[in-house]
Amino acid sequence: MNTKPDDQTLMLWMDDELGAADQAAMDSWLRENPQWIENRQSLRDWRSTMQSVFAAEVEPPYVDFFHAKLQRSLEQQSKESTAPTNEASVPFWRRFAMPLAAAASIAIAFLAGRSMVHVPHPAENIVTYTPEEGVNAEYFVASPSEGTVIVLNGVADIPDQFSIPDTAAIDQNREPTKESASIIAP
Secondary structure (H helix, E strand, O other): OOOOHHHHHHHHHHHOOHHHHHHHHHHHHHHOOOOHHHHHHHHHHHHHHHHOOOOOOOOOOOOOOOHHHHHHHHHHHHHHHHHHOOOOOOHHHHHHHHHEEEEEEEEHHHHHHHHHOOOOHHHHHHHOOOOOOOOEEEEOOOOOEEEEEEEEEOOOOOOOOOOOOOOOOOOOOOOOOHHHHHHHHH
């Protein structure tokens, strides 16, 4: 094994949980990387020190007493939350003032929303420029389809014999034909 084993294989090896085939491959890798044997030994030393200092499991004292006290507290809280309330014990502001304040705030929010300033559509900020003298451009924003219509005034009509080419790309290697020459320079 020339490459470093993955982390899972290394952890299984550290805990002596590798199978025979994996252990043989690991042994061949360890011949080239003996520092890992030292790492495993230091891990084992650290684990034994920790086990000697800390007990494996300690039962807390008086467990039943704490469980019983917790159970009584939970029962008391559930009785208090399900107990019916007396109308006379509810303060005035909770019965009348709080719902009125909520209704008033909703009405104010509704009125404020209706008086909001109109935010212009991005197409409304378009500045039209035409390079031809005498050509005017106007645009209209169509709200249902959210489209923009541009109207050009002062442009010569397109002749009836004009045919739209199949492609807008121009092949530089091709000789211009009579039809393409009339499109470029009418």
